[in-house]
Amino acid sequence: MSVHLKQDRPDTRNVLDKTRQGVIGAPLPRPEGLLKTTGTATYAAEYAAEGCLEGVLVTVPVVRGAVTAIDEEQVRAMPGVVAVLSDKRMTGRPAQGMAGEAPFQPAQEVCYWGQPVALVVAQSFEQARDAAKRLVVECRGEDAPLDPAAVDAEESESTRQGDLAHAMAEAAHSVDITVTTEGHASAAMEPHAALAQWDGERLTVHASLQMLKFNRAELADSLGLEQDQVRLLSPYVGGGFGSKLGVSQEVVAAALAAMQLGRPVRVVMSRQQVFQVVERRSETHQRVRLAADAQGRLTGFGHEARVSNLPGESFAEPVLQSSHLLYAGDNRLLRLEVARIHRMTAGSVRAPGEAVGVQTVEQAMDMLAAKAGIDPVELRLRNLPDKHPENGKAFSSRKLAECLERGAAAFGWEERPRAPRHTREGEWWIGTGMASAARVHSVVEAKARVTLRPGGTALVETDMTDIGTGTYAILGQVAGEMLGLAPADIEVRLGDTELPPGSGSGGSVGAASCGSAVFLACEGLRRKLAERLGINSDDLTLKDGFVRWSGGEKALPELLGNAPLDCVGHFEPGDSTQDLAVSSFGAFFAEVAVNRWTGETRVRRMTGAFGFGRVLNARTARSQCLGGMTWCIGNALTESLLFDPVDGHLANCDLAEYHVPVNRDVPDCEVLLLEERDAAASPIQAKGVGELGLCGGAGAIANAIHDACGARVFAYPMTPDRVLAAMPEG
Amino acid sequence: MPIAINGEDYPLPADPRTSLLDFIRREAGLTGTKKGCDHGQCGACTVLVGGVRINSCLSLAVTNDGEEVTTIEGLGTLAAPAAMQMAFVAQDAFQCGYCTPGQICSATALLEEVAAGWPSDATADLGAAPELTDEEIRERMSGNLCRCGAYANILAAIREVAEEAA
Numbered sequence: 001m002s003v004h005l006k007q008d009r010p011d012t013r014n015v016l017d018k019t020r021q022g023v024i025g026a027p028l029p030r031p032e033g034l035l036k037t038t039g040t041a042t043y044a045a046e047y048a049a050e051g052c053l054e055g056v057l058v059t060v061p062v063v064r065g066a067v068t069a070i071d072e073e074q075v076r077a078m079p080g081v082v083a084v085l086s087d088k089r090m091t092g093r094p095a096q097g098m099a100g101e102a103p104f105q106p107a108q109e110v111c112y113w114g115q116p117v118a119l120v121v122a123q124s125f126e127q128a129r130d131a132a133k134r135l136v137v138e139c140r141g142e143d144a145p146l147d148p149a150a151v152d153a154e155e156s157e158s159t160r161q162g163d164l165a166h167a168m169a170e171a172a173h174s175v176d177i178t179v180t181t182e183g184h185a186s187a188a189m190e191p192h193a194a195l196a197q198w199d200g201e202r203l204t205v206h207a208s209l210q211m212l213k214f215n216r217a218e219l220a221d222s223l224g225l226e227q228d229q230v231r232l233l234s235p236y237v238g239g240g241f242g243s244k245l246g247v248s249q250e251v252v253a254a255a256l257a258a259m260q261l262g263r264p265v266r267v268v269m270s271r272q273q274v275f276q277v278v279e280r281r282s283e284t285h286q287r288v289r290l291a292a293d294a295q296g297r298l299t300g301f302g303h304e305a306r307v308s309n310l311p312g313e314s315f316a317e318p319v320l321q322s323s324h325l326l327y328a329g330d331n332r333l334l335r336l337e338v339a340r341i342h343r344m345t346a347g348s349v350r351a352p353g354e355a356v357g358v359q360t361v362e363q364a365m366d367m368l369a370a371k372a373g374i375d376p377v378e379l380r381l382r383n384l385p386d387k388h389p390e391n392g393k394a395f396s397s398r399k400l401a402e403c404l405e406r407g408a409a410a411f412g413w414e415e416r417p418r419a420p421r422h423t424r425e426g427e428w429w430i431g432t433g434m435a436s437a438a439r440v441h442s443v444v445e446a447k448a449r450v451t452l453r454p455g456g457t458a459l460v461e462t463d464m465t466d467i468g469t470g471t472y473a474i475l476g477q478v479a480g481e482m483l484g485l486a487p488a489d490i491e492v493r494l495g496d497t498e499l500p501p502g503s504g505s506g507g508s509v510g511a512a513s514c515g516s517a518v519f520l521a522c523e524g525l526r527r528k529l530a531e532r533l534g535i536n537s538d539d540l541t542l543k544d545g546f547v548r549w550s551g552g553e554k555a556l557p558e559l560l561g562n563a564p565l566d567c568v569g570h571f572e573p574g575d576s577t578q579d580l581a582v583s584s585f586g587a588f589f590a591e592v593a594v595n596r597w598t599g600e601t602r603v604r605r606m607t608g609a610f611g612f613g614r615v616l617n618a619r620t621a622r623s624q625c626l627g628g629m630t631w632c633i634g635n636a637l638t639e640s641l642l643f644d645p646v647d648g649h650l651a652n653c654d655l656a657e658y659h660v661p662v663n664r665d666v667p668d669c670e671v672l673l674l675e676e677r678d679a680a681a682s683p684i685q686a687k688g689v690g691e692l693g694l695c696g697g698a699g700a701i702a703n704a705i706h707d708a709c710g711a712r713v714f715a716y717p718m719t720p721d722r723v724l725a726a727m728p729e730g
Numbered sequence: 731m732p733i734a735i736n737g738e739d740y741p742l743p744a745d746p747r748t749s750l751l752d753f754i755r756r757e758a759g760l761t762g763t764k765k766g767c768d769h770g771q772c773g774a775c776t777v778l779v780g781g782v783r784i785n786s787c788l789s790l791a792v793t794n795d796g797e798e799v800t801t802i803e804g805l806g807t808l809a810a811p812a813a814m815q816m817a818f819v820a821q822d823a824f825q826c827g828y829c830t831p832g833q834i835c836s837a838t839a840l841l842e843e844v845a846a847g848w849p850s851d852a853t854a855d856l857g858a859a860p861e862l863t864d865e866e867i868r869e870r871m872s873g874n875l876c877r878c879g880a881y882a883n884i885l886a887a888i889r890e891v892a893e894e895a896a
Contacts, residue, residue, distance in 0.1 A: 033819035036827030037834060038811055039762015039802035046761035125756075126747040189766045189774055189828040189877050238764070238828025239877050271767040468825030468878045623822045623880060630879030655771040655875060662872040664852075664865070666881040 001567045003524035005516075008574035010396070010679035015519075016481055016614065017677075020543040024481040025675075027619035030473045031487065032236075032466070041236045044208040045193035049264035052195065053082055054125040055257050056132035057116040057250060057273060062141035063342040063648040067108035067117050069138040075120060080127030084135065085119040087256045092116070093345045094278050095218040095246025096315050097506050098211060098444070102222040103246065104312065110139065111310055112344045113649040114276030119253040121265060144342035146648040148283065148308040153337035156307075156316040159324065159390060162331030164289060167300030171291035173371040174300075175364045179288065181356045181716040183641030184281035185274075186349045187660055190238020192278060193268040194251040196258035203259065204231045207251050210240040211504025212463040216497045218247040223255055232463075235495035237505075240467040242348035243278045245506045275653035279347030280641055282307040282317040284356050288364040291331065296372040298383045301329030303361060308339040309346040317346060318353035322438035322695065323361055325395075325581050328385040343643060344650070348506065350631060351691035354439050359635070359716070362435035362699030366418070366706065373417045376703070377408050380436055380587075388581040396577065396680040399611025400436060400585035406672055407609030408434070411589035420710035428593040430604070431708025435699035437586030437610065441678075441687045443573045444509050447500035448517035450479055451566035452525055456545045456557040457489045464502030464514045465495050469690055470620030471510060477617055478515050478684065482522030484542025484556070500568055508584075508688025511616055513571060516682045520569030528565055576680045584692045586610035588632065588700035594709040599724030601705055603633050603665070608697065609672040613687035618673055621689050625671045628693020634661045636698035637717050731796035735760065736804030743791050751775045753791035754801055762802035762831045766875070773874035776832035776839075777801050783839035785873075802831035805838060813891050814838055823887035825878035833874045837888045840870045841895070862892050 016024045035041040060067070072084040090107035092115050108117050120135055122128035145151045168174050194207040203225065209215045212232050220227045237244060250267040257265040269277070284305050291300030305319035316338045323334055349355070369379040381401055387394050408415075413434065423430040448462035460479050466472050476490040483490075493499060503513035523537075530537035533549060541548040545556045589607040594600070608629050615621050638659035642651045652658045671693075677685040698716060706712050711726035732739035733750075735758050743753055754763045754777065763786060766774030770788040777786045778800040786799075806812030814834050817823070824830040844862050852869035853860045860866055867888050868881070876884065 029819050029822065032827075033822075033824075034808055034811055034815065036824055036830050037802075037815040037818045038806060038808050039760070039831040040808055041827050042761065043764075043828060045765075046755070048759070124745060125752060126745050130747070187877050189772065189826065189875065190764070191766065237826060239826040241877065268765070271769065271771070468827065470825075619822050620825075623825055623878075623883065626882050627825060627879030630881060654769060655767050656769070660875055660877060661879070661881070662875060663881045663884065664868040664872045666868070666879070669882050 001524055002570055003520045003567060004570040005520050005683060006572040006574040007576045007683060010576050011683040012679045014677055014685060016684055019481050020541055021481045021484050023477050023487055025615045025618055028473060028477065028487055028617060030470060031476060032472045043190055043236050043238050044195060044206045045266055045268045047195050047206045049195060049197060052264040052266055053121050053123065053261065054128045055119045055121045055254060055265050055267040056128040057253060057267065057269065058118040058120060058132045058135050058137060059114045059116045059273065059276065060110055060137050060139045061113060062110055062139050063113045063146065064144035065110045065139050065141040067137055068140050070118055071136040075131040075135050078131045080123035081120065081131045083121040083261060085257055086117060089222055089256055091222055091249050091252045094248040097245030097348050098214050099246050100214045100217040102218060112342050116249050116277055119257055121257050146341055146645065148306065148339035148341050151339045151341060153306055153339040156336040156338050158335040160333055161390060164300045164302045164331045164333040167291040167331035168289055171299060172294040173292045173368055175290045175367045177288050177364055177714060179286045179360045179363065179714045181284045183283045184349050184639050185641060185658055186241035186243035187658065188239030188241055188243055191269045191271055191274050192248050192250050194254040195264060195266045196254040197264045198258040198262065202229050203255055205251060205255055206233045208237050208244055209234045210237065210244045210465055210467055210506050212465065212497050213501035214504060215247045219251060219255060222252045232497045233495060234465050237465050237467040240505060241350040245348055248278055271655060272653045276650055277344060279345050279349065281349035282309060282346040284317060284319055286319060286360045288360050290364050290368050292368055292372060296368065296374045296379050296382055298327055298329035300331040301327055302333040304335040306337050306339060308341045310342065311340045313345060315347050319357035321353035321440050322358055324390055325388050325583060326436060326438045327383045328389050332390065342648060351439060351694045354695035355635065358438055358696035359435065359699030359702065362696050363702050366433065366703040370418050375415045375417060376434055377404050377413060380404055393579055393581045396580040396582045397676050397678040398585055399674045399676050402674055403585060403587040403609040403611055407587040407589055407607050410670055410672055411607040413589055418707050420707050427596050429596055429708040430593050431704045432591045433700045433703025433707050434587065434589045435696040435703065437588060437692055437696040439508065439584045439692045439695045441582040441584055441681050442507060442509055443513045443682055444503045445572045446503040446513040446517040447568055447570045448502060448514055448521055449500050449566055449568045450518060450521035450525060451564050452560055453564050454557065454560055454562050456560065458483055458485055460490060460492045460518055461499040462494060462502035462514055462517065463497050463499045464510060465505045467505045469505055469510060469624065470617055473620050474511055474515060474616040475518050478518045479522055482519060483525065485545060508690040512682040512686045512688060515616060515684050515686055516571040517569040519684050520571055521567045524567035525565060529559060532559060580680050582681055584612035584687045586692055588697040590700040590704045592701060592704040592708055594705055594723060596709065599720035599727060601637055601718060601723060603667050603701060605667045607670040608693055609674060610692055611674040611676045612689045612692055613676050613678040613681050614685045615673050615675060616686060621673055622671045624689045625693040626669055628691065629669050629697055630661050630666050631694045632697030632701065633665055635716065636701035640717050733794050733797055733799060735799045736801060742795055746790065746792050748791045749787050750789040750791045750794055751786040754786060760801050760803050764828055764831060773836060774829050774832040776835040776874060778835060778839055783836055802835060805834065813894065817887040817890045821883045821887040821890060823883040824880050829874060829876045833884055836871060836874045841892060
């Protein structure tokens with residue numbers, strides 16, 4: 001049995017508010033928690049396989065060229081070495097998220113510095129690593145454009161409405177700033193890894209991937225296999241943040257080696273390879289223009305950005321994504337362009353677009369507030385558009401004003417026009433800043449099977465992944481709420497392409513998409529149970545393993561009997577959002593200390609208030625927001641990919657030189673989750689939360705730096721040298 | 731001399747290039763200890779050697795002959811978890827879980843180090859016994875990266891265990 005819904009209309013029934021189990025939204029601990037804290041959860045590289053060989057990828061130090069010769073013989077003679085692969089099906093780049101087809105092949109056509117071109121396979125990891133280092137690869141190198149500012153860019157999107165230049169000229173107050181952001185790495189803690197086994201007909205790969213149904217198609221296409229010959233397993237993924245959306249080079253290489261050698265082969269990227277060969281977030285060069293009347297009401301809004309990517313890649317960091325709908329302004333110019341350069345593939349890193357776009361707009365808003373003499377929170381409240389400022393669509397739901405107001409109250413925001421350098425403690429200037437948060441919403445097709453087992457427990461199955469997001473917890477809670485079961489009585493199985501294809505984890509789509517699939521499956525099961533009782537399912541109350549209706553009560557196991565009852569829920573996005581603007585919103589508040597002599601910035605506290613539809617688990621949702629706010633600190637102060645301008649290599653390709661926040665960088669953080677129901681977003685009225693906490697917060701820190709010491713820094717990250725250079729004398 | 735891991739002896743590896751981390755994961759089959767960077771930069775591979783925390787990726791297995799190593803599996807199990815392992819669950823002090831065993835090994839050692847009077851960069855008075863302030867915990871946990879950004883909850887979990895023990 002299956003239940004299919006293509007959601008063409010908002011679902012205002014709010015079914016999960018009428019059910020009685022009381023677990024939806026509850027801050028329950030993760031069911032897999034103890035597996036993770038005892039080291040029992042098994043990640044891709046950790047499966048045992050009899051006779052498993054170890055593969056190490058070999059990369060080349062040219063930005064463009066082609067492999068002309070590989071001296072296999074020399075390393076083949078080394079102890080333990082079994083094979084050197086340079087198969088034309090090896091992939092040079094990772095697949096973009098939801099590509100569903102092979103990424104760039106052959107790997108031996110080199111497009112960026114550090115591209116993997118071959119795989120050395122040996123009996124042990126140490127042997128393979130040694131041989132990979134010694135493998136001589138001859139490569140014909142060519143010059144290639146490396147500087148995004150030095151090439152002609154292609155236009156990717158543009159919106160023109162009214163006359164922004166005229167609005168700027170007529171404005172009572174205006175801001176025109178240019179801001180740069182440097183590239184970011186996902187830097188998930190688990191390096192990309194694959195363990196491939198081939199039985200002559202079918203390939204089984206344990207891998208660290210986010211979106212299995214797409215990844216299976218990408219891998220099958222890369223290898224020339226049918227999809228049903230490929231099984232992928234990723235029940236635990238040690239972080240993704242975009243870097244595991246598409247099938248990456250080690251998965252294809254491990255599969256090819258296993259198929260050629262007829263033995264299991266494991267390939268794990270080194271940390272340096274992870275930095276060099278998987279996706280980066282593009283650097284950006286942005287211009288923001290704001291025109292306002294004397295009361296600070298926007299009359300013009302401009303946001304232009306230049307990003308980069310390799311030739312042939314369709315992805316362009318969608319910097320303007322939320323700029324289209326965040327603030328008012330009749331005269332608008334939004335323009336995105338892409339420079340084609342030879343750095344590793346640019347793709348999705350947590351919150352693509354908003355993670356670098358919103359903070360820039362928020363800096364400009366802060367400057368406008370100062371010019372207009374208006375409190376920054378008040379300026380935002382004055383400029384929330386009644387409807388989408390470009391297409392006139394109504395907002396499906398928007399908690400932005402409440403987030404601004406409640407966040408300000410929780411933080412203890414002092415309402416006043418900002419004048420910097422108001423507080424000094426020893427050698428530290430203290431200041432506060434704020435910013436709005438916005439992240440567009442989307443859902444994708446997803447299926448899940450829910451089985452009621454004799455005895456009254458349930459099983460939820462989908463190939464959906466849990467990359468730390470809380471999928472195991474929330475899918476159990478949706479099922480528990482619908483079926484009247486305690487989450488302890490529900491088993492959730494994820495991360496196996498043998499199971500019904502879910503959405504995958506990426507773009508904050510997972511909870512709403514897969515949660516809806518589980519919801520639909522449970523609606524089907526409720527109807528089945530009602531049929532057995534000869535009643536309407538609306539008359540059914542399921543709670544604590546009991547079935548109640550107006551005419552009586554029965555224990556669930558009694559009604560089920562000896563046979564399991566299952567249903568596949570199939571959710572598809574439809575037209576429900578066609579006439580609406582659907583997005584998650586929030587607000588950030590930050591207090592920083594800036595050292596007057598060194599320019600060092602320390603974040604002292606942060607508050608985030610977020611509205612993202614129904615909260616499915618208040619604990620895991622809060623953790624997602626905390627994680628995003630932690631990323632804001634790195635984004636604002638320390639994270640940048642640094643490329644050598646001469647030979648194009650990534651100079652800081654490890655965790656010592658690419659600075660992600662550490663424990664001591666993260667202060668006390670408060671998270672407010674504002675309950676919201678978004679009927680158009682999904683049948684469970686939920687939107688996404690995995691990325692929202694990163695969308696704008698770096699701007700709050702930037703604005704706090706200015707409030708503290710008077711430095712307006714227009715380059716992220718705001719490292720001490722940049723803050724010092726921008727700091728006024730005195 | 732063999733290496734004792736969680737009380738069980740393992741003969742030294744034949745290949746001297748084998749790191750203690752790879753030895754633990756591969757030859758002892760204890761995959762709870764994670765490889766995040768293999769360069770001592772992330773802390774995911776943290777284990778206790780003679781009760782002291784180290785990055786096991788920076789140590790060759792053969793240099794640990796005769797040592798007693800404790801990994802995450804030695805601190806507690808599914809059937810009998812340690813207080814720190816339970817506190818991490820209670821405080822949601824992890825998301826993806828990959829850095830978690832290293833965090834817990836570090837946190838366990840941290841409490842011992844403070845109790846033994848070892849100072850840190852966050853210790854105001856080097857002459858006095860360090861107090862277990864939030865800043866002390868944050869400083870002493872800063873060798874263990876968590877990209878999911880669970881630091882605030884990690885602090886809460888360690889504080890929970892410290893307060894229960896007090």
